[in-house]
Amino acid sequence: MAAAKNFASVKLPESLVQQARDAAQPLRRSAAGQIEYWATLGRVVEHSGLTVQEARDAIENYETATREAREARIRAEAVTLDAVPDSLEHVKRRVLAASADGSLQAHIRSIVADNHQKAELRKVA
Secondary structure: OOOOOOOOOOOOOHHHHHHHHHHHHHHOOOHHHHHHHHHHHHHHHHOOOOOHHHHHHHHHHHHHHHHHHHHHHHHHHHHHHHHOOOOHHHHHHHHHHHHHHOHHHHHHHHHHHHHHHHHHHHHHO
């Protein structure tokens, strides 16, 4: 039986973990595997002789290209969703957006409060 690897937990920004998930998916890696891969590449780059400025420029160009590709994908998805407003995906995105900004919870609380008030009025009548 192979020896177990030792692992350590670290806190990473959620945005980095999400980028790792996005990058890992087409390569069939886990997010942790993708981050390990990036760390290995970082070590290689450090020992490659690139200047700090060259490495920064390369990273900036990569991040810009990644951001632009992600924004283009989001715009394309939005156009698709607008073309079919009643699609399940459109409804799902609206619910998730309402949940994220708190309006869904506020609306549910309002409905529950209204129902409680109606129930109390029925008890009195």
